[in-house]
Amino acid sequence: MVLRFFNTLTRKKEIFQPLMKGRVSMYSCGPTVYDSAHIGNFRAFISNDILKRALEAAGYKVKHVMNITDIDDKTIKRSIAEGVPLSALTKRYEDLFLEDTASLGIKVPGILPHAVGHIKGMVKLIQKLLSNGYAYRTEAGIYFDISKSKGYGRLARLKIDARTRSRIESDEYAKNDARDFALWKFWTPEDGENSFDAPFGKGRPGWHIECSAMAMEKLGETIDIHTGGIDLIFPHHTNEVAQSEAATGRQFVRAWVHTAFVMVDGQKMSKSIGNIITLASIREHGFSSLAFRYLVLGTQYRATMNFTWEALTGAQHAFEKLQNAFLELPKAKGVISTSYRKKFFDALVDDLNTPKALAVVWQLVKDKKIAAHNKRATLVVFDEVLGLGLKGLKKDPVPKEVALLAAKREEARSAKDWKRADAIRAELTTLGYEVMDTPKGFRLSRIG
Numbered sequence: 001m002v003l004r005f006f007n008t009l010t011r012k013k014e015i016f017q018p019l020m021k022g023r024v025s026m027y028s029c030g031p032t033v034y035d036s037a038h039i040g041n042f043r044a045f046i047s048n049d050i051l052k053r054a055l056e057a058a059g060y061k062v063k064h065v066m067n068i069t070d071i072d073d074k075t076i077k078r079s080i081a082e083g084v085p086l087s088a089l090t091k092r093y094e095d096l097f098l099e100d101t102a103s104l105g106i107k108v109p110g111i112l113p114h115a116v117g118h119i120k121g122m123v124k125l126i127q128k129l130l131s132n133g134y135a136y137r138t139e140a141g142i143y144f145d146i147s148k149s150k151g152y153g154r155l156a157r158l159k160i161d162a163r164t165r166s167r168i169e170s171d172e173y174a175k176n177d178a179r180d181f182a183l184w185k186f187w188t189p190e191d192g193e194n195s196f197d198a199p200f201g202k203g204r205p206g207w208h209i210e211c212s213a214m215a216m217e218k219l220g221e222t223i224d225i226h227t228g229g230i231d232l233i234f235p236h237h238t239n240e241v242a243q244s245e246a247a248t249g250r251q252f253v254r255a256w257v258h259t260a261f262v263m264v265d266g267q268k269m270s271k272s273i274g275n276i277i278t279l280a281s282i283r284e285h286g287f288s289s290l291a292f293r294y295l296v297l298g299t300q301y302r303a304t305m306n307f308t309w310e311a312l313t314g315a316q317h318a319f320e321k322l323q324n325a326f327l328e329l330p331k332a333k334g335v336i337s338t339s340y341r342k343k344f345f346d347a348l349v350d351d352l353n354t355p356k357a358l359a360v361v362w363q364l365v366k367d368k369k370i371a372a373h374n375k376r377a378t379l380v381v382f383d384e385v386l387g388l389g390l391k392g393l394k395k396d397p398v399p400k401e402v403a404l405l406a407a408k409r410e411e412a413r414s415a416k417d418w419k420r421a422d423a424i425r426a427e428l429t430t431l432g433y434e435v436m437d438t439p440k441g442f443r444l445s446r447i448g
C-alpha cells in the first residue's frame with residue numbers, strides 16, 4: 001500500500017517513504033497539562049491516531065512518541081494560582097486527558113515522555129548550542145540566535161527581512177533579535193520551587209527545546225513524521241527545526257503533518273468569546289465521545305472543521321445507525337470484500353480522506369449484493385483504522401443491574417433528589433456506564 005500525505009515542509013502531497021524499511025518513527029506534540037483539552041486539540045489527536053492506524057494497516061511498525069508538557073509558563077502559573085504543587089496539578093490533567101483519549105478510541109502512543117523527567121537531555125542540547133555558537137546568554141536566560149540559523153522559518157514560509165535580522169535592541173540584557181527564543185529561562189520568584197540546576201544557571205527549559213530533546217532522545221536525530229495542530233507550525237515547530245538542526249547538522253523531520261482548526265459556529269474558539277468546548281461539555285449534552293470521533297472523521301484533517309451542536313446531533317444519529325446496522329450482521333466467519341477494501345484504502349491513503357472512506361462504509365452497509373457475514377468481516381477491517389469500536393459492540397449491552405440503577409436514578413431525578421441522582425450516576429460510572437440525559441429521556445452507553 002502506498003500512502004500519500006501533504007507535507008507542510010514542501011507544501012506538496014508526497015509518497016510516504018520512511019528512512020528504515022517497514023518502520024516509522026512518529027512524534028506528536030502532546031497536551032500541556034494545566035487545563036482540560038478542548039475539541040480542537042482532540043481533533044488533532046484523533047487525526048494522529050488515524051494516521052498511525054493507516055500506517056499500521058499498510059504494514060508498517062510505528063514507533064509513536066507523544067510528549068506530556070508538564071513544565072512551562074502555563075502549568076507553573078496555574079499551580080501557583082491554585083496553591084498546589086506542580087506535579088499534583090499536572091497529574092490531575094494528565095489523568096483527565098488520558099481518560100478522554102481512551103473514550104475517543106485513540107490508541108495511546110507507546111512512549112509518553114514527560115518534560116520534567118527529561119531535563120538532562122535538554123540541558124545537554126543547550127550546552128551543545130552554546131558551544132557551537134547558536135545560543136547566547138542574557139540576564140534572563142539562554143537564547144537561540146536565529147540569525148545563525150540557515151533557512152530559519154522555512155517550515156512556516158516566514159519572510160525575514162534584513163532589517164529584522166540586524167536589529168539589536170539597545171537594552172543590553174534583551175534578546176539580540178525580537179524573534180530569538182528562550183532555550184532556558186533563569187529562575188525568577190514567579191517560578192516558585194519549579195527550577196532545575198544546570199551548568200549555565202538554575203532555571204527551567206523553554207517549551208520548544210523540550211520537544212526537540214525528547215523527540216531526538218526517543219526517535220533519533222531524524223524523524224519520519226512529526227505531527228501537531230496547524231497553530232504549532234510557528235513558532236513551536238519552526239523553532240524545534242532550527243535548534244535541532246543547529247545541534248545535529250542533520251534534517252530533523254522528513255514529513256510534517258498538521259491538522260487544521262476546529263471552529264465553533266463559524267468562530268474561532270477563544271476564552272474571550274467563551275465558546276471553548278471540551279469533551280466533558282459534549283458528554284453533558286448527552287453525546288458520546290465516539291459520536292464526536294465520527295463527526296471528526298466527516299472532515300478531511302487539512303480542512304477547517306466547523307463544530308455545531310446540530311452537526312454533532314447528526315453525527316450521533318448516523319453513528320447509532322451504523323452501530324445498529326453492524327449489530328444486525330451475523331458473526332459467522334466471512335470473507336473480506338476486495339473491491340470495497342480497495343475503495344476504502346484508496347480513499348484513506350490519499351492524504352487520509354476519511355469522509356470518502358466513511359462514504360465507502362455506508363455504500364457497503366447498503367449494498368444488498370454483499371452477503372451479511374462478509375459485510376461484517378469487511379467492516380471489522382475498516383474499523384481497525386476508523387476506531388469506532390464496532391467489533392466490541394454487544395447486542396444487549398446493558399446488564400439488568402445497570403438498567404435498574406438507571407431507573408432508580410430517574411426516580412430520584414423526578415423527585416428532585418439531585419444528591420441521590422448524582423450518587424447513582426457515580427455508581428453507574430464505576431460499573432462502566434455513562435448515563436446521559438437527553439430531551440427524549442436518559443440513555444446509557446458504555447464508557448470507552
Ligand SMILES: [Zn+2]
Nearest residue numbers: 029030211236
Ligand atoms: Zn511540541
